[in-house]
Amino acid sequence: MELLTNLYLLLFLSFAMCRGQRSSCDRCDPRLACNCSHAGYALVPRVTDCALTFDLSFNDIAVVTGGDLTGHEKLLILILHRNRLSEIHPSAFDSLWSLERLDLSDNQLTAINRRWFSKLGALQELNLLLNPYSCLGTRPVLQRLVRLRRLMFGGPALEELRRGDLSGVSQLEELTVQANNLRRYESGALADVWPLGRVTLSLHGPFLTNIALASDVIGDVSYPETPIILKDLHLNQSVQPFREMASRRVRKITFCNLSVSDKGIVDFLEAVDGEPITSLFMDGVTLIGEGRWEKASLTDHKNIDEFFLRNVVVLNVFQFSSLLQLGFLLQYPRKVSIINSQVFVMPCATTYLLLNLQYLDLSDNLLTDLTLTETLCNGDGTLKDLRVLNVSGNALKSLSTVSGLVTDLSKLTHLDVSRNGFISMPGDCSWPSTLRYLNISWAKLTTISPCLPETLEVLDLSNNDLKAFILILPSLRELHLSGNKLLSLPPGWMFPNLQTLTIQSNTLNMFTHSDLQAYRRLQDLWAGQNKFVCSCDFVYFLQSAIKGGEDVHLSDGEDAYVCDSPLYLQGEPAGRVRLSVVVCRRVLFVSVSCVVALIIGVLVCVLLWRLHAFWYLRMMWAWLKAKRSSRRRQPREELLSYDAFVSYSERDASWVENFLVPELEEPRENDGDSLNPRPLTLCLHKRDFLPGHWIVDNIMSAMERSRRTVFILSENFVQSEWCRYELDFSHFQLFDGETGSDAAILILLEPLSKDDIPKRFCKLRKLMSSTTYLEWPREEERSGEFWRKVRNALRDEEEEEEG
Numbered sequence: 001m002e003l004l005t006n007l008y009l010l011l012f013l014s015f016a017m018c019r020g021q022r023s024s025c026d027r028c029d030p031r032l033a034c035n036c037s038h039a040g041y042a043l044v045p046r047v048t049d050c051a052l053t054f055d056l057s058f059n060d061i062a063v064v065t066g067g068d069l070t071g072h073e074k075l076l077i078l079i080l081h082r083n084r085l086s087e088i089h090p091s092a093f094d095s096l097w098s099l100e101r102l103d104l105s106d107n108q109l110t111a112i113n114r115r116w117f118s119k120l121g122a123l124q125e126l127n128l129l130l131n132p133y134s135c136l137g138t139r140p141v142l143q144r145l146v147r148l149r150r151l152m153f154g155g156p157a158l159e160e161l162r163r164g165d166l167s168g169v170s171q172l173e174e175l176t177v178q179a180n181n182l183r184r185y186e187s188g189a190l191a192d193v194w195p196l197g198r199v200t201l202s203l204h205g206p207f208l209t210n211i212a213l214a215s216d217v218i219g220d221v222s223y224p225e226t227p228i229i230l231k232d233l234h235l236n237q238s239v240q241p242f243r244e245m246a247s248r249r250v251r252k253i254t255f256c257n258l259s260v261s262d263k264g265i266v267d268f269l270e271a272v273d274g275e276p277i278t279s280l281f282m283d284g285v286t287l288i289g290e291g292r293w294e295k296a297s298l299t300d301h302k303n304i305d306e307f308f309l310r311n312v313v314v315l316n317v318f319q320f321s322s323l324l325q326l327g328f329l330l331q332y333p334r335k336v337s338i339i340n341s342q343v344f345v346m347p348c349a350t351t352y353l354l355l356n357l358q359y360l361d362l363s364d365n366l367l368t369d370l371t372l373t374e375t376l377c378n379g380d381g382t383l384k385d386l387r388v389l390n391v392s393g394n395a396l397k398s399l400s401t402v403s404g405l406v407t408d409l410s411k412l413t414h415l416d417v418s419r420n421g422f423i424s425m426p427g428d429c430s431w432p433s434t435l436r437y438l439n440i441s442w443a444k445l446t447t448i449s450p451c452l453p454e455t456l457e458v459l460d461l462s463n464n465d466l467k468a469f470i471l472i473l474p475s476l477r478e479l480h481l482s483g484n485k486l487l488s489l490p491p492g493w494m495f496p497n498l499q500t501l502t503i504q505s506n507t508l509n510m511f512t513h514s515d516l517q518a519y520r521r522l523q524d525l526w527a528g529q530n531k532f533v534c535s536c537d538f539v540y541f542l543q544s545a546i547k548g549g550e551d552v553h554l555s556d557g558e559d560a561y562v563c564d565s566p567l568y569l570q571g572e573p574a575g576r577v578r579l580s581v582v583v584c585r586r587v588l589f590v591s592v593s594c595v596v597a598l599i600i601g602v603l604v605c606v607l608l609w610r611l612h613a614f615w616y617l618r619m620m621w622a623w624l625k626a627k628r629s630s631r632r633r634q635p636r637e638e639l640l641s642y643d644a645f646v647s648y649s650e651r652d653a654s655w656v657e658n659f660l661v662p663e664l665e666e667p668r669e670n671d672g673d674s675l676n677p678r679p680l681t682l683c684l685h686k687r688d689f690l691p692g693h694w695i696v697d698n699i700m701s702a703m704e705r706s707r708r709t710v711f712i713l714s715e716n717f718v719q720s721e722w723c724r725y726e727l728d729f730s731h732f733q734l735f736d737g738e739t740g741s742d743a744a745i746l747i748l749l750e751p752l753s754k755d756d757i758p759k760r761f762c763k764l765r766k767l768m769s770s771t772t773y774l775e776w777p778r779e780e781e782r783s784g785e786f787w788r789k790v791r792n793a794l795r796d797e798e799e800e801e802e803g
Helices: 002-019 204-209 211-220 240-247 262-271 323-330 348-353 369-375 399-406 513-517 536-546 586-610 613-631 650-665 695-704 715-719 721-734 762-770 780-802
Strands: 033-035 053-055 077-079 101-103 125-129 150-154 172-178 196-202 228-235 252-261 279-288 306-314 335-339 359-361 388-390 414-416 437-439 458-460 478-480 500-502 524-526 563-565 642-647 706-713 744-748
Touching: 204 211, 204 228, 211 240, 228 262, 240 262, 252 262, 323 348, 348 369, 369 399, 642 650, 642 695, 650 706, 650 715, 650 780, 695 706, 706 715, 706 780, 744 780
Parallel strands: 033 053, 053 077, 077 101, 101 125, 125 150, 150 172, 172 196, 196 228, 228 252, 252 279, 279 306, 306 335, 335 359, 359 388, 388 414, 414 437, 437 458, 458 478, 478 500, 500 524, 642 706, 706 744
Antiparallel strands: none
């Protein structure tokens, strides 16, 4: 057999390798929980070695090899539920030293190998349910699981349980055994486990075919403090197993998925007559018969403290007689729950039987305002000891009717009327002074009123249509308003003792530090899942609160606070948003930007001034303007009217008028030349500029109509503003193609270096370095030679033009 098994494993591995290599699963969250379920994996995928939880449920994995889980020494939880597992290598789990929970349920394991668990010393929970093995193995398979606390095993094929199968398991908090087809049970097989917490047994088959076997199983796990849950039973057969259970003084019994007749119930009550059963739970009950309880009327069940019935279906309900005959049973319990059982009324006469009732749960039934009135006996205070009443999930419409019915319940502290059809709240209501907890959630209320009692400590109005909550409740400690349409937090001063506020899934845009300061004792706030506007103030406040900077704790975590606007932040957790200074400090940013821009502007202006950029721009504009106007005129040769334009300072006018003009414009005797020198025509601004014209136009016109420009350079010249203009335009003219670089004649009236000329006139400074200039002699005997040089310089250009 072992040879065939190994051969099958080898063939399957070869097939798997042909299909491809193991894939990777990258669905791991920050808590190192890797959820790889429902992914169609045929082989165990690779995940990080640091994973703490590895969920592989609902896949197609058939084999776990020896190396699939190697390296996962830190893994705490491994879930392989609902795969096609038929083979697990003996050493597959050897590296999982830290594993605390292993789920192999709902697979195709036909045998349990003790080697699987030999290295799992830390295992606390093991689930082997719904696998087709018939027994737990030939040798104890759980012997080394000394820390095991929760064990689930069995399935449709389990046929045998032997003494020693659970050897090594000393105590369990929870034991689940599914043995609907159990045929052989060795007495004591489950008896060695002690202490034993909750036990769940599915023994449908043995109860039908082998009552003795069922009695043995139940007897081995029956202890006074161990709750027993029996599933999938037909309680119409022998009640011997319950006598065994009663003899062990079991106190808590639960039936799940129970089919029973009135006779079966009577037999059960007789079997446990006088025993200390305190709690009887029935979930998923199908009841048949006519409701004949007379035979059990003399039994003693004064120890029963709680009845719990849920999902009860009564076949042929109209054939059932009144429950009044159960008075012997109903007078004792303090807690009665009848949930989702289509109860539309409990007659007042039956209510009178509940003498010790303190807790009544009739939720998810068919009660109306009228039938509740009958159930509570018109509010006459019959249930004088009732402390908790739950009528949620019924068909109640009038809150005023409910309040009137419970007014005389002088010990009532908790009232749950949620999931009913309340549309409005009356202006005034009467409540018992002892009421502390009120739940009116999942209704259709649009407003609230002073109907709510001031004695409340816990109020739940979740999932209504409230748009505001303004009501003083001085004793309130918890307020639940999630799922409404509130635009802001309720005023905190109205609830001086409020400690917990839930206001999730409303239409809140934001809340601030001052809003929370109004709640003097608030400790826990649940305000996520709203449509938050992530303004700078809100984001800063929220992030401060998340970091513990506020007295109030955001209990639902930072991921619940998501931005709805602005659009570019939509869907982003507000706790992780980073807003720029431009957005959050707009006024400061604009102010600083303006100051910086002003400083930069000043610096640029200073730099441009130092580089004479303004001068260049100004001269360029003037020059372009003059050039545009000059193009409309005649050619330059036809415009020449002067031999030279004289540029000088007004302070040097006496030298120009007394020396320069007479010497050049008046006729002279022959100085040795073959021809008598022709008088020259000079352009002087004082004499020849046209009045009424712009000074710049006059300067440009004079230069264009003169062959040469004579600059009378002196200290006065450098300081003269108009001389600067003339120098400026002469500078531009030097770059003009119509004149050459020798169009300017420099005459120095006094010693003057090129450094005395402004640096921006780089061309003139260069001319002074490269061109010979004329200096006015201090000695009178050298003046003749000076004037001859001047006339020659002026005539050279004239001769070139004539040539």
